[in-house]
Amino acid sequence: RAASGRPAEPGAAEHEAVADYLKHHPVGPRPELPTDPESLTARFIDEARLMASTVDQVETIEEVPAAAARYLAQLGLPAKAVAWATLAALPWEQAGVAVEFRKPQNSDLVGLTGCFCATAETGSLVLLSGPETESSMALLPETHIAVVPASRIVAGHEEAFALMRSERGELPRAVNFVSGPSRTGDIEQTIVLGAHGPYRVHAIVVRGA
Numbered sequence: 001r002a003a004s005g006r007p008a009e010p011g012a013a014e015h016e017a018v019a020d021y022l023k024h025h026p027v028g029p030r031p032e033l034p035t036d037p038e039s040l041t042a043r044f045i046d047e048a049r050l051m052a053s054t055v056d057q058v059e060t061i062e063e064v065p066a067a068a069a070r071y072l073a074q075l076g077l078p079a080k081a082v083a084w085a086t087l088a089a090l091p092w093e094q095a096g097v098a099v100e101f102r103k104p105q106n107s108d109l110v111g112l113t114g115c116f117c118a119t120a121e122t123g124s125l126v127l128l129s130g131p132e133t134e135s136s137m138a139l140l141p142e143t144h145i146a147v148v149p150a151s152r153i154v155a156g157h158e159e160a161f162a163l164m165r166s167e168r169g170e171l172p173r174a175v176n177f178v179s180g181p182s183r184t185g186d187i188e189q190t191i192v193l194g195a196h197g198p199y200r201v202h203a204i205v206v207r208g209a
Contacts, residue, residue, distance in 0.1 A: 009170075010170065027158055030156065031121070033120060033121055033155040033156060034120065034155070035155065037150060037151065037153070039120075040120045040150075040153045040154070040155065041120075041150045041153055041205060041207070043120035043121070044119070044120040044123055044148075044153045044205070045057075045123075045203075045205065046123070047120065047121065047122055047123025047124075048123030048124075048201075048203055049123070050123060051122070051123050051124075051179045051180030052180040052181055052183075052201075053123065053180045053181070053201040054071075054200070054201070054202045054203070055202070055203045055204075056070075056071065056202070056203070056204050057204070057205045057206075057207060058204060058206055058207070059206070059207050059208045060206065060208050060209070061147070061149075061206050061208070061209045062090065062091060063206075064087075064090055064147050064204050064206065065090050065091050065094065065097055066095045067204050068095070068097055068112065068145050068204065069095045069096050069097050071145065071202055071204075072097070072110065072143075075143070075200075077109060077110065077143065078109070079096050079097045079098060080097065080098040080099070080100075080109075080110065081097060081099050081100075081108070081110035081111065081112050081141075081145070082099070082100050082103075082104045082105075082108045082110070082111055082137065082141070083099050083111070083112035083113070083137070084112065084113050084114060084132055084133050084134070084137055085101045085132040086114055086132050086133060087101075087112055087113075087114060087147065088101050099112065103136060104134070104137055104141050105140075106140070108140065108141045109141055109142050109143060110141050110142075110143045110144075110145065111136075111137040111138060111141035111143070111144050111145070111198075112137070112146075112147070113125075113127060113137050113138050113144065113145070113146050113147070114133070114146070114148075114149075115127055115146050115148055115152065116128045116152070116160075116163075116164070117152040117153065117154050117160050117163055118148050118152060118153045118154070119153070119154055119155070119156050119157055119159070119160055119177075120153055120154065120156070121155060121156035121157070122157070122177075122179055123179060123180070124157075124177045124179040125138075125146050125176075125177070125178040125179075125201075125203065126175070126176075126177055126178075127175070127176040127177075127178060128164070128168070128171075128174070128175055129173050129174035129175075129176075130172055135176055138176065138178055138197075138198070139176075139197045139198070140197075142198055143198060143199065143200045143202070144178070144197075144198040144200065144201045144202070145202045145203075145204065146178070146201065146202070146204070147204050147206060148203050148204065148205045148206065149206050149209035150205055150206060150207045150208075150209065151209060153205075160177075181197070181198050181199055181201050182196045182197030182198055182199075184196065
């Protein structure tokens with residue numbers, strides 16, 4: 001904004017222009033999607049698995065570290081990771097997982113994140129960048145583990161953006177929709193996972209959060 005000669009924060013005229021655009025561009029045809037929380041959670045899990053993510057479910061947020069430890073043990077990975085600072089209060093040490101709360105480096109194999117919300121329609125995680133929610137945490141490590149509160153699962157992308165507008169007002173520098181592991185079909189149309197990001201995406205759905 002500074003490079004284009006605009007103030008750091010949007011003014012009233014910009015907000016009015018956005019509101020006017022949204023008013024005159026209604027949402028187009030969409031597939032029928034569930035609206036109740038239980039069905040949204042079930043649909044998210046089904047769609048995430050179709051996108052080659054793995055999913056676990058726990059009842060409380062305090063159970064997340066133990067679930068992450070089980071997942072890493074199943075893969076034969078060391079119980080160590082880097083994570084968003086927003087997850088620092090969870091009992092990682094008690095679960096036997098050594099976690100550092102810093103930006104990931106090339107040598108870090110596991111990245112732990114939360115999510116702003118998740119979409120049931122496509123099984124996607126919605127991540128917003130910020131000082132404590134680095135985008136690189138979900139992009140650089142080979143294994144991405146995401147904590148997904150069931151109450152933050154919305155129907156589709158339209159609801160995700162509406163939630164951003166109502167809760168944040170302004171979009172952050174980066175909004176990432178993560179739909180399974182990174183993949184490419186560039187070479188002989190053969191799907192290869194981990195081409196430009198994580199080989200694995202594992203969602204831990206917290207039903208009581």
